[in-house]
Structure formats: structure tokens, C-alpha cells
Amino acid sequence: MALLPILHYPDPRLHTRATEVTEVDAQIRKLVDDMAETMRAAVGIGLAATQVDVHKRLIVLDVSQDQQHLQVFINPKLVSKDGIQEREEGCLSVPGIYDRVTRAERIVVEALDREGKPFTLEAEGLLATCIQHEMDHLDGKVFVEYLSQLKQNRIKTKLRKRARETL
Numbered sequence: 001m002a003l004l005p006i007l008h009y010p011d012p013r014l015h016t017r018a019t020e021v022t023e024v025d026a027q028i029r030k031l032v033d034d035m036a037e038t039m040r041a042a043v044g045i046g047l048a049a050t051q052v053d054v055h056k057r058l059i060v061l062d063v064s065q066d067q068q069h070l071q072v073f074i075n076p077k078l079v080s081k082d083g084i085q086e087r088e089e090g091c092l093s094v095p096g097i098y099d100r101v102t103r104a105e106r107i108v109v110e111a112l113d114r115e116g117k118p119f120t121l122e123a124e125g126l127l128a129t130c131i132q133h134e135m136d137h138l139d140g141k142v143f144v145e146y147l148s149q150l151k152q153n154r155i156k157t158k159l160r161k162r163a164r165e166t167l
């Protein structure tokens, strides 16, 4: 397995819309495994392929306490959503920035698993937030885009400054 570099906001590649996976083959399974390793090494609970500069519709998640319950969503589709929740979000592509975002409380998602088998999942709470956050990445949207323009500008300035300092 390999650790993949994670793109940092405001990298324009984070705004790329990912395309559907046409075949769940050995190359896709290797990408799933590398993304899972990358997510765990970065101490995240989710990762979208967009964040590692692969523009395919693929997400990995693990919201379990013991971090031993990987969930894989290939070509995820939101079938239904209801309710509202507001929760603090973070993002491995926006390090050190956390803010509250309003999203659906409950969702139903259809996707393919690591073997290419279709499944349907009903999710609520943190899992529902995380799936919606990762599906946004696949559409080229980063969670800070839900915040005010003033906050977005401050975040961009802060992360650009940090990137210059770490060169």
C-alpha cells in the first residue's frame, strides 16, 4: 500500500468534478486500499478520490470508534434526504479549519462496494454528514464554500501563508 499526497485548499484541482468508475478492477481496489491507508495516516474519518488528485467517483470512510470499519462507496448516488442537522466539520484538505455546516440529518445512498457489488445504505448523524461532505468533494465542492465569503477569504489567506512558510 502507499500513502498518497492530499491536495490542500485553495488548490484549483479540488474543484474538478469526478467521473463515474466504469469498472471495479484491481486498479480501483488498489486505489481504495491506498486511500484507506492515507485517511488513517492523516487521522481522518473520510477521504474522497478528488483529494488525492484522482477524479473518479470513489469515497472511503471510517466513522467507527476503533477505526476498523472501513466503508467504501463507488459511484455513490443520493436517493433521498430529510431533516436538518448542524455539525462542526473539518477537512484533510483544509487543515486546522473547523466550522459548522448545515446538512440533511438522514440520507439514503446507493453505491458499489470494493468488489463492485451494489448496496443501499441509510445513514444519519455523523455518518450522513461525512457522506454528504465526501460526495461534495466528488462534485468539486469544499465545505468552506458553505461559509461566508469573508470567512472563505480569511481561510484562503491563512492557508496560502502557511503553504509559503512550509516551502
Ligand code: K1U
Pocket (backbone or CB within 6 Å): 043, 044, 045, 046, 047, 048, 051, 088, 089, 090, 091, 092, 093, 129, 130, 133, 134
Ligand atoms: O477531508 C475529509 O474529507 C475528511 C474529513 C471528514 C469529515 C469530518 C468531520 C465532518 C465532516 C467530514 C475528516 O476526517 S477531517 C478530520 C476530522 O475532522 C475528524 C477526525 C477524526 C474524528 C472526527 C473528525
Ligand code: ZN
Pocket (backbone or CB within 6 Å): 090, 091, 092, 093, 133, 137, 143
Ligand atoms: Zn473534506
